Amino acid sequence: xxxxxLSYFSQRSPSSSHTTPATILSLAQHAPSFLxxxxxxxxxxxxxLLYENLLLVCxxxxxxxxxxxxxxxxxxxxxxxxxxxxxxAGLFDEATAGSRADLEAILKRYEEILAEDxxxxxxxxxxxxxxxxxxxxHRAISNLTTLVSNNPTDAxxxxxxxxxxxxxGLYPQSIFCLEEIILMYPNAxxxxxxxxxxxxxxxxxxxxxxxxxxxxxxxxxYYLRSIELCDDYLRGYYGTLVVTGKLLQVGKLxxxxxxxxxxxxxxxxxxxxxxxxxxxxxxxxAKRKEKGWxxxxxxxxxxxxxxxxxxxxxxxxK
Amino acid sequence: MxxxxxxxxxxxxxxxxxxxxPITVVMILTGILRHYATILLQSTPKxxxxxxxxxxxxxxxGIHLRTNSHHIPLSSLLHRKNYLVNAxxxxxxLKNPEAAGQPPANPMSDPAGMDQMMNMVKGNMAxxxxxxxxxxxxxxxxxxxxxxKLPFPLTIRxxxxxxxxxxxxxxxxxxxxxxxxxxxxxxxxxxxFTFLLGxxxxxxxxxxxxxxxxxxxxxxxxxxxxxxxxxxxxxxAENLEVAAGQHEYVLDGxxxxxxxxx
Numbered sequence: 001x002x003x004x005x006l007s008y009f010s011q012r013s014p015s016s017s018h019t020t021p022a023t024i025l026s027l028a029q030h031a032p033s034f035l036x037x038x039x040x041x042x043x044x045x046x047x048x049l050l051y052e053n054l055l056l057v058c059x060x061x062x063x064x065x066x067x068x069x070x071x072x073x074x075x076x077x078x079x080x081x082x083x084x085x086x087x088x089a090g091l092f093d094e095a096t097a098g099s100r101a102d103l104e105a106i107l108k109r110y111e112e113i114l115a116e117d118x119x120x121x122x123x124x125x126x127x128x129x130x131x132x133x134x135x136x137x138h139r140a141i142s143n144l145t146t147l148v149s150n151n152p153t154d155a156x157x158x159x160x161x162x163x164x165x166x167x168x169g170l171y172p173q174s175i176f177c178l179e180e181i182i183l184m185y186p187n188a189x190x191x192x193x194x195x196x197x198x199x200x201x202x203x204x205x206x207x208x209x210x211x212x213x214x215x216x217x218x219x220x221x222y223y224l225r226s227i228e229l230c231d232d233y234l235r236g237y238y239g240t241l242v243v244t245g246k247l248l249q250v251g252k253l254x255x256x257x258x259x260x261x262x263x264x265x266x267x268x269x270x271x272x273x274x275x276x277x278x279x280x281x282x283x284x285x286a287k288r289k290e291k292g293w294x295x296x297x298x299x300x301x302x303x304x305x306x307x308x309x310x311x312x313x314x315x316x317x318k
Numbered sequence: 319m320x321x322x323x324x325x326x327x328x329x330x331x332x333x334x335x336x337x338x339x340p341i342t343v344v345m346i347l348t349g350i351l352r353h354y355a356t357i358l359l360q361s362t363p364k365x366x367x368x369x370x371x372x373x374x375x376x377x378x379x380g381i382h383l384r385t386n387s388h389h390i391p392l393s394s395l396l397h398r399k400n401y402l403v404n405a406x407x408x409x410x411x412l413k414n415p416e417a418a419g420q421p422p423a424n425p426m427s428d429p430a431g432m433d434q435m436m437n438m439v440k441g442n443m444a445x446x447x448x449x450x451x452x453x454x455x456x457x458x459x460x461x462x463x464x465x466x467k468l469p470f471p472l473t474i475r476x477x478x479x480x481x482x483x484x485x486x487x488x489x490x491x492x493x494x495x496x497x498x499x500x501x502x503x504x505x506x507x508x509x510x511f512t513f514l515l516g517x518x519x520x521x522x523x524x525x526x527x528x529x530x531x532x533x534x535x536x537x538x539x540x541x542x543x544x545x546x547x548x549x550x551x552x553x554x555a556e557n558l559e560v561a562a563g564q565h566e567y568v569l570d571g572x573x574x575x576x577x578x579x580x
Binding site: 152182278 | 365366367368371372375376378379382383386387389390394568569572573574575576577579580
C-alpha cells in the first residue's frame with residue numbers, strides 16, 4: 001500500500017506533465033486507506049515526502065478532506081512556522097479558495113510574511129505563482145527577478161522566469177534565463193530542447209523582416225545538442241524535423257559552408273532525413289510497446305505520428 | 319624456557335566470557351550512546367540572512383559560469399562576464415561593504431564562526447570523554463594479566479604498550495593484555511556501528527578524523543570564519559577574465575558530429 005504509493009512517487013512527482021489525470025485519480029483513491037493505516041504513522045523522511053505528494057494528488061482530484069488531513073499531520077510534525085509547511089498551507093488555501101477576493105487576501109498574507117522574513121523562499125515562490133495565476137505578470141516578473149538576484153543558483157526560479165518572459169513575448173530574455181540553467185546543469189537536454197523551441201518561436205515572430213536564417217540555425221543547433229545528449233529524445237527529433245523543414249522552406253542556405261555559424265543546404269537535408277527516420281522508428285516501436293521503448297508518453301508519440309503523416313502528406317504530391 | 323615459536327599458556331576458558339565479551343559489549347553500547355548524544359548536542363543550523371545568502375550564491379554563480387562557459391555562445395558569455403566582473407570588483411554583492419579592506423573576522427568574535435567551532439568542540443568532547451573513561455575502567459579492573467594471543471608477530475617495542483602490567487622479559491609480544499583488546503575493538507567495531515546505526519554515525523571516530531584532515535575549502539567552509547569575501551570575489555573576477563579568453567562553443571560543428579554519429 002504505502003510501498004506502492006512510494007514507488008510511484010519516487011519515479012515521478014505528481015506535478016510532472018507525464019502524470020495523466022487517470023493516474024492522479026487512481027492514486028487519490030488510495031489516500032483514505034493509507035491515511036488510516038499504521039504505515040502512515042512512521043516518522044521517516046520518506047513518509048513525510050509521501051504525505052506532501054499525497055497532498056498534491058488529493059488537491060488535484062478535489063479530495064479536500066484527505067488533503068486537509070495530510071496538511072494537519074504535516075504541520076503537527078514540523079510546526080506551522082516551518083517554511084515548507086507554510087507554503088503547503090498556502091497552496092491548500094489557494095486551491096480551496098472560493099472567489100478572487102479570497103485569493104487576493106491570500107496574496108496579501110504572503111506579502112506580509114515576506115515583509116517579516118525575506119528569506120522565506122517557498123512562500124516567495126507561492127507568491128509568484130499566485131501573481132501569475134491572478135494575471136499580474138509584471139508584479140510576478142519583478143518579484144521573480146528579486147528572487148533570482150538573491151538566489152542565482154536556483155534552477156526552478158530561472159525556469160519560471162523564462163516561461164514568464166516567453167508568455168510576454170520577450171524571447172531574448174527568456175533565452176538568457178534558460179542559459180543560466182545550462183550554466184548550472186550543462187547536460188540538461190530538456191533545457192536545450194526548450195531553448196530550441198523558444199528560438200524557433202522567436203524566429204517566426206521577429207517583428208522586423210529580418211532574415212530568420214541565423215535564428216533558425218541556432219534553434220536547430222540547440223535541438224541537435226539535445227539529441228546528442230540523449231539519443232532517443234522524441235522531443236529533440238520532433239523539433240529537428242520541424243526546424244529543418246522551416247529552414248529549407250524560408251531560409252537562405254548557402255551551398256558551401258563559409259563560416260562556423262551557418263549550415264549548408266545539403267547538411268540540413270541530411271539532418272531532416274535523419275530526424276524523419278529516427279522519429280518514425282520511435283513512433284513505430286513505442287506504439288508496439290517493444291521492450292525498452294515503453295517510456296514514451298502517449299501524447300508525445302501521437303503528436304509525433306501526426307507530424308510524420310503531415311509531412312508525408314506534403315511530400316506526396318511532388 | 320619456552321622459545322618464541324611455541325609459547326603456549328593455558329588459559330581458563332571462562333576468561334573468554336568474563337573479559338573479552340564484556341569489553342566488547344560495553345564498547346558497542348558506549349558507541350551507540352555517543353552517537354545519539356552527538357546528535358542531541360548539535361545545535362540546529364542557524365538560518366542565514368538574505369545578504370549572506372546573496373553573497374555566497376553569487377560567488378557560486380561566477381564559479382558555474384567559469385566551469386560551464388563552453389555551453390553558451392560567446393556573446394552570452396562576454397555579456398555575463400562583464401557584468402559579474404564589474405559587480406565583483408565594485409563589491410556589489412558584499413554583505414557589509416565597509417569591511418572590505420579589513421582582515422577577516424576572528425572566529426572568537428564572529429558569531430557564525432563561533433557556532434561552527436562549538437559544534438566541532440562538542441563532537442570532539444563526545445569522543446574523548448567515553449574513550450578516557452573506558453580506558454580508565456579497563457586499567458582498573460582488567461590489568462595484570464594477558465588475555466589474548468595476536469595472530470601476527472610484532473616487534474619488541476610494542477611490549478611495553480600492549481603488555482602493561484605484566485612485567486616479564488621473555489614473554490612473546492604476541493601475548494597481549496586486555497587494553498590492547500580495547501584498541502582492537504576501537505578500530506574493528508566500525509562495521510558493527512555502520513550496521514546498527516546506518517552509514518553516517520558519530521561513533522565512527524576514524525571517519526571524523528579523515529574528514530577533518532581532508533577538509534579543503536569545500537563549499538561548506540567557503541564562507542566560514544577566516545575567509546574574506548572581498549578577496550574571494552576579486553580572485554573569481556580574475557579567473558573569469560582568464561577563462562573568457564578561451565572559449566570553444568560546444569554547439570559549433572554539432573551538425574557534423576551528429577551526421578557522423580547517427
